Amino acid sequence: MKHLNLVLGAAGLAVFLAVGEAVPRLGLVKEAYFPPVSTIAGALAREVSDPAFWTALGDTLTGWAVGLALAVAGGLLAGVLLSVVPYLREATASTVEFLRPIPSVALIPLAVLLYGTELRSVLLLVVYAAFWQILIQVLYGVQDVDPVAEATARSYGLGTLARVRYVLWPTALPYVMTGVRLAAAVALILSVTAELVIGAPGLGARIAVAQTSQAVPEMYALIVVTGLLGLLINVGARTVERRALSWHQSVRGEVAV
């Protein structure tokens, strides 16, 4: 079954690439705006042999990783704090619901005003977008604590800190993992957007340069790179999730007893 899925997936991709090659060659779309796959592949090969490309990739990944790390740390801390301190969650709920839907890209002017094209501009946008993903998941996860597990822990004399560590944290972990996976995807989108719009160094800025200098195949090649990056991030996040949650129902599946 798994083998078959693999074959089908490869076949689907091959067809997609073949269509991408054939459509511009047959003149169905203008080759100048939509170059065939082989041309894009050639541009991609030129890109990866250019050191400047690797610098740009490094810049994008730095913005992504640092932003994500800050958002995860902040989201976790805030989430646990809001849940553990009585009344704090109720008091902040309306503010959170107001701030959360603000699209991070709406903060671009603010970021430019504050930091110009520095890395900090990217970080501001990335952290703002990813933080809420983590916070909301932590809040849900903490609510999911089983009253029986909690009563068990209390009856065996576990104090507040011990209960956070041994009951609350493992209960919230599956939610946190989902939050991190979503935040990782959002962080990549925002770091590329920030580079593209603000001009902070990175893949986004390189795409913008390719576009303005009419290097259409290069532009597509860079877009492909960002797609691959997103794919890798998702696969990586899922692997981490599976390892950390081997005990969880969603991972262990049905166990025969």
Place this chain on the structure above:
Amino acid sequence: MLDVRGLRKVYEGSGRTVEAVRDLTFSVAAGELVCLVGPSGCGKTTLLKCMSGLLAPTGGEVLLDGRRVTGPPPGMAFVFQEYGRSLFPWMRVGQNVELPLKQKGMAKERRRALVADALESVGLADAAKAYPWQLSGGMQQRVAIARALAYEPQVLLMDEPFAAVDAQTRADLEDLVRRLWRERGITVLFVTHDIDEAVYLGERVVVLSASPTVVQEELVVDLPVERDQLNTRVQPRFAELRTRVYEQIQAAKRGSVSAAPGAPGAGVEKE
């Protein structure tokens, strides 16, 4: 050892107050095995939660060894009915049993010895590395019992621990509780809604009334200390005792209907 004096618990809901436990007084002597039995929804769980310090009573008090219980006391272990939720699925069996000992600040070797000994005595010596969800229901409840044993409690509270396992497993677990009680000299308070189980297990049976709860009757089970599933249950004395308890529970139900129509507390207890 364990004294319950004038215990009363009233739940203050939105717009309505429910008196779950009205006035309960009874005691359990050191080394005794007492079964609490009562009709469905009679506040058994509320009572146990008050006794274990998980819930603050509205009135009256619970004394353990002469000291008033205000929070979970270190000398008391609790076995819950919902073993699947009481054991932590993210920890292996051995870690589950060990966790309360870590909180006691015990040295590693001592913890290991206690965990091994407890798992051994419930017949799960080789399951320490498994996860709870890899075990059957009966085995999971054995793990929960092992966790309680390793805690070295003076008093073991068991809240309908075998209500969710099949009949054969239940018989095995009943014999396990009898054996552990005799071997270890722990004081056991066993709550059940099963009359046969109460008579088979207990040295004494306390029958509770329907909610709001009072003690309906206490009776001594004068069956031999050596009990087994085949012979004990067919003894004429066993039949007499179970009939007596059954009558009392029926009386308790009738009493509640005439005293408090509408059976308050029904929404509080989840039996």
